Amino acid sequence: MTVAPTLPIPTPAEDTTPRPGSRAARMLMPRSVDVVKELAADYGVCTRPVSLRRTDLDTGQTVVIDLPCGATQETKCKACATRARKLRQQQIREGWHRDDEPDPGPQPATDAQRALIVLRAHLEFDRAALMSAHMDPETRAEQVAAVDVAIAEVEKEITAEGLRGRPAPPHATADDDQDQGDGDRRVRSTKRRQDVPDLPRLPVENRTIGRTYAAPDGKIFRPSMFLTLTLDSYGRVWDDGTPVDPDSYDYRRAAWDAVHFPRLLDRFWQNLRRAVGWKVQYAGAVEPQRRLAPHAHFAIRGTIPRELVRRVAAATYHQVWWPSVDQRVYEPEQAPEWDEDAVGYTDPTTGRLLPTWDDALDLLDADPDAQPVHVVRFGRQIDAKGVLAGSKDADRCVWYITKYLTKQAADCHTTATDRQRAHLDRLWHELRYTPCSERCANWLLYGVQPKKTRAGLKPGNCKNKVHKRDTLGLGGRRVLISRDWSGKTLADHRADRREWVKALLGVTTDLDHTDDQAAADGQPSASRHAWEMARPTDPDVPPLGHRLLRAVSERIQWRNQLDYARRAGPPHATGASANERTATTREEPQP
Numbered sequence: 125m126t127v128a129p130t131l132p133i134p135t136p137a138e139d140t141t142p143r144p145g146s147r148a149a150r151m152l153m154p155r156s157v158d159v160v161k162e163l164a165a166d167y168g169v170c171t172r173p174v175s176l177r178r179t180d181l182d183t184g185q186t187v188v189i190d191l192p193c194g195a196t197q198e199t200k201c202k203a204c205a206t207r208a209r210k211l212r213q214q215q216i217r218e219g220w221h222r223d224d225e226p227d228p229g230p231q232p233a234t235d236a237q238r239a240l241i242v243l244r245a246h247l248e249f250d251r252a253a254l255m256s257a258h259m260d261p262e263t264r265a266e267q268v269a270a271v272d273v274a275i276a277e278v279e280k281e282i283t284a285e286g287l288r289g290r291p292a293p294p295h296a297t298a299d300d301d302q303d304q305g306d307g308d309r310r311v312r313s314t315k316r317r318q319d320v321p322d323l324p325r326l327p328v329e330n331r332t333i334g335r336t337y338a339a340p341d342g343k344i345f346r347p348s349m350f351l352t353l354t355l356d357s358y359g360r361v362w363d364d365g366t367p368v369d370p371d372s373y374d375y376r377r378a379a380w381d382a383v384h385f386p387r388l389l390d391r392f393w394q395n396l397r398r399a400v401g402w403k404v405q406y407a408g409a410v411e412p413q414r415r416l417a418p419h420a421h422f423a424i425r426g427t428i429p430r431e432l433v434r435r436v437a438a439a440t441y442h443q444v445w446w447p448s449v450d451q452r453v454y455e456p457e458q459a460p461e462w463d464e465d466a467v468g469y470t471d472p473t474t475g476r477l478l479p480t481w482d483d484a485l486d487l488l489d490a491d492p493d494a495q496p497v498h499v500v501r502f503g504r505q506i507d508a509k510g511v512l513a514g515s516k517d518a519d520r521c522v523w524y525i526t527k528y529l530t531k532q533a534a535d536c537h538t539t540a541t542d543r544q545r546a547h548l549d550r551l552w553h554e555l556r557y558t559p560c561s562e563r564c565a566n567w568l569l570y571g572v573q574p575k576k577t578r579a580g581l582k583p584g585n586c587k588n589k590v591h592k593r594d595t596l597g598l599g600g601r602r603v604l605i606s607r608d609w610s611g612k613t614l615a616d617h618r619a620d621r622r623e624w625v626k627a628l629l630g631v632t633t634d635l636d637h638t639d640d641q642a643a644a645d646g647q648p649s650a651s652r653h654a655w656e657m658a659r660p661t662d663p664d665v666p667p668l669g670h671r672l673l674r675a676v677s678e679r680i681q682w683r684n685q686l687d688y689a690r691r692a693g694p695p696h697a698t699g700a701s702a703n704e705r706t707a708t709t710r711e712e713p714q715p
Contacts, residue, residue, distance in 0.1 A: 157669070164672050165202040167679040171672065172201050175658040175665055188658050188665050190675065198530040205530035212529060212603060215617050216407045216522050219610030220423045221348055221513035225332060226611030233287070240282045244291050247275050251295070317499075320439045326401030332608050334426015347510045349424040350521045351408075353392065353437060355381050355417050356503040365414030366543045370550065378417055379554040380498045382597025383590050384442055385410070385418045388500045389604065392440045399436050400428055407605040411528045412596050414537050416551055420604070421525045423511075430508045437506050443496035447484040449559065453571035454583075456557070460568045462579040469573050469581075481562060481575040529602060532594040552593045560588045560599065628689045 142148035164171050173190035180186075195201040196208045219226065233241075251271045254264055272295065279290060316322070337345045359373035367373035381388075389410075397404050408422030454460060460469035460478055469478050479487075488494050511517050528536045539545055559566045565581035567574045574581065584591075590599035610617070626632065658665050 160669065160672055160676070163676050165206075167676055167683070168203045168207060169672060169675045169679050170201055170203050173671065173675075175660070177656050177658040177662075177664070179654045179656075181652050181654055186664065190671055196530065197532060199532070199535070202530075209526050209529045211614060211617055211621075212526050213522050214621070215605065215610055215612070215614065216423055216525060217518075218612075218617070219405065219407060219605075220425060220511075220518070220522075221346065222425060222610075223333060223346055225608075227608050230288075234285075237282070237285050237287055240278060240285055240287075241291055244275065244278050244282065247271055247278060248292065251275070317441065317443075320441060321435060323395055323399050323436060323439050325398045328397055329402045332403045332405045332425060334428075345512065347427050347512050349427055350509055350511050350517075351406075351422045351424055351433065352419060352505075352507040353389070353422070354413070354419040354503045354505045355385065356501060358415075358417070361415045364541065364544060365416065365537065366541075366547045367415075370547070373550075375550050375554040376558075377498075378551060379558045379597060380444070381500050382418050382555070383558060383560055383599070384444060384498065384500045385598070386600040388440065388442045388502070389420060391442050392437065392502070393606070395440050396428070396433070396436045399432060402426075403608065404428070405606045405609050407525070407609050409525050409529060409603050410598060410600075411602070412533050412536055412598070416537075416548065416596055418533075418596070418598055421521075422604075423521060423525060425609075427510055428508075433508045434506050437502045438504075440502060442500045444498040444500075445488065446497045446559065446562075447488060447567075447570065447572050449497055449570050452569045454569050456569065456583050459583050460571075462581075464579075468577060469568055478568070478571055478573045480573050480577070481567070484572045533596040533598045533602075534594040548593075551596065555597050556584050556591050558591075558597075560586060560590045564588065625686065629685060630689075 142152065161171050163169075170190070170192040172193045172195070174193055176189050176191060178187050178189055192204050192207070193201050194208075195204045198205040251268060254268050254271065257264065282291065334346060334348065337347070339345065358367075358375070358378045360368040362368060393404065393406065405425045406422045408420050410418055410420045413419050454472075458472055461472050462468075463470045463475075463477070466477050468480070470476060471478065511521055534548065539548055557566050557569060559570075562575035564574055565586045566583050568581060569583045588599055589595050590597045612620075660668070
């Protein structure tokens with residue numbers, strides 16, 4: 125008997141849609157609080173504002189005003205971090221392709237200013253005469269103190285008259301004279317190393333503008349440069365930045381290079397200015413590569429031959445003259461202990477007092493064959509190219525310089541695999557126990573007491589930023605801008621943008637009216653408002669959600685007013701340059 129084969133019965137497709145009203149269905153719904161924060165970030169509203177209470181001294185009326193927190197990291201406040209990054213972009217754009225000197229120099233001194241300096245000179249002469257005169261010490265001290273009081277009064281008048289700085293440093297007291305011995309700097313030979321090429325050294329002209337080039341049609345160009353400086357290799361790496369052979373990867377040299385990278389950059393700009401013979405101006409940022417080693421991107425005003433830039437980079441180095449760190453004497457678990465009687469750290473086994481920092485440097489100075497403990501150099505990969513003002517490359521370079529400014533160094537590149545996490549852990553472990561300065565607690569591991577040692581030091585727990593996991597050894601400033609780049613500070617650029625918006629909308633502030641009325645009355649301006657901090661628990665401070673919703677609505681209305689005024693025509697006032705005005709609306713180029 126033949127049995128017919130049975131066919132499989134098709135089963136209906138499983139429905140994965142959560143049941144309406146279930147917890148799974150509710151978890152798929154976006155939270156309104158998160159939407160509020162997203163809208164706040166989109167419209168530039170600070171999500172963690174600082175509340176201030178303003179009191180009108182005439183009427184007694186109080187109002188709570190929220191000020192932006194001013195954070196520069198988007199993990200804290202995305203709106204404030206984005207605003208800070210755009211301000212840096214404006215600063216870079218304004219100073220990059222200038223064709224005039226941003227700092228014309230101070231005005232000549234007035235007769236009143238010169239007279240005050242002469243009076244200060246006479247007081248200095250009288251003080252020196254008292255110090256060298258043969259008289260009773262108590263009498264001399266009284267007369268010198270009287271002269272010091274007169275000097276202080278004159279210097280106040282000098283500042284009020286409009287002169288910057290002090291005409292001379294303040295006189296040291298007896299206690300200061302005693303403490304100066306602790307700050308003596310050791311002088312070492314400045315002879316260049318024999319393994320680096322020599323560089324030309326020209327007298328540095330007092331100019332910051334590069335040369336111009338004429339095209340065959342008579343058009344004049346003044347190009348600038350975009351420069352990338354990179355450290356040397358520590359071993360082969362994959363495309364994700366992880367080492368091919370972690371055991372042979374030089375993590376120690378990578379950590380030391382990261383800690384001393386800022387000084388290497390300072391030495392590079394010093395050498396470059398001496399080689400080209402004029403005050404090269406730069407604006408850039410330091411960020412980690414995918415392999416987690418720092419490198420820097422710079423916008424340079426003017427052009428320099430690429431071969432000369434590469435020569436300067438190859439000849440630039442920084443030597444670290446510290447005690448030897450070839451081998452650890454102690455481990456973190458058995459670090460030296462503080463001895464109250466000896467006022468220093470001692471060996472945990474023998475109780476022997478460790479050599480002080482000055483003793484260790486004395487041994488280093490006495491050795492004629494001593495070598496620096498570390499030498500930082502750039503790698504061979506130096507990228508330099510010319511950029512024209514107003515081109516797409518210029519906007520792209522500005523975006524490229526500032527793309528990671530709102531992130532921590534360790535968050536610039538995604539760490540998604542176990543291999544990347546292991547690479548980060550190895551580098552951070554090396555940075556944690558790398559000495560960062562003369563006062564670092566990690567010197568105890570090498571049998572040396574840090575400079576100005578004190579109780580409570582623990583190796584691996586130094587408070588310096590270079591030892592933190594999220595900095596990757598970048599403990600200094602991430603943004604590096606030369607003094608004569610734009611001739612303005614960030615506060616000046618912020619004020620320019622504010623004045624342009626006020627001129628475009630045709631609005632004024634209470635402070636403007638107060639200053640104008642005071643000037644009309646011939647009196648100094650004074651605010652009629654008193655300010656104080658407002659706590660979130662104060663009864664007149666609304667909940668944060670209410671304040672954010674109100675701020676989002678207010679920001680939307682402001683933006684609509686600004687767009688309408690921009691379509692109506694350009695502002696009549698010129699509080700900000702055209703470059704600054706376009707920077708407020710220019711879209712960021714995509715990578």
